[in-house]
Amino acid sequence: MSRITITVNGQTLVGNTHQPLLEQLEQAGLQPEFQCRNGVCGACRCKLQKGAVVQEDAMAYLAAGEILTCSSTPSQDVDVEFDYQVSFVARKAANL
Numbered sequence: 698m699s700r701i702t703i704t705v706n707g708q709t710l711v712g713n714t715h716q717p718l719l720e721q722l723e724q725a726g727l728q729p730e731f732q733c734r735n736g737v738c739g740a741c742r743c744k745l746q747k748g749a750v751v752q753e754d755a756m757a758y759l760a761a762g763e764i765l766t767c768s769s770t771p772s773q774d775v776d777v778e779f780d781y782q783v784s785f786v787a788r789k790a791a792n793l
């Protein structure tokens with residue numbers, strides 16, 4: 698497992714290269730949108746601004762530069778941007 702940096706809407710947290718991005722964001726205390734958690738609905742879509750992920754096969758439509766956080770795992774430092782404000786479950790849980 699490699700330790701990486703995940704930047705979400707300009708806020709940085711520590712992540713890894715073995716868990717789906719959605720799980721990592723949730724563990725950091727963030728509440729990104731999701732529904733199916735398996736690449737079908739597209740609710741977890743965001744823009745990959747920098748870095749790279751391993752995107753599993755997915756049914757949801759993706760525009761160029763978009764990823765599904767439920768079914769993609771970072772392979773290096775990433776910078777992602779949601780088109781909405783991602784709130785925190787408990788701010789103290791975030792590793793900022």
Ligand code: FES
Pocket residue numbers: 730731732733734735736737738739740741742757765766767768
């Ligand atoms: S939560 Fe449905 S595609 Fe990710």
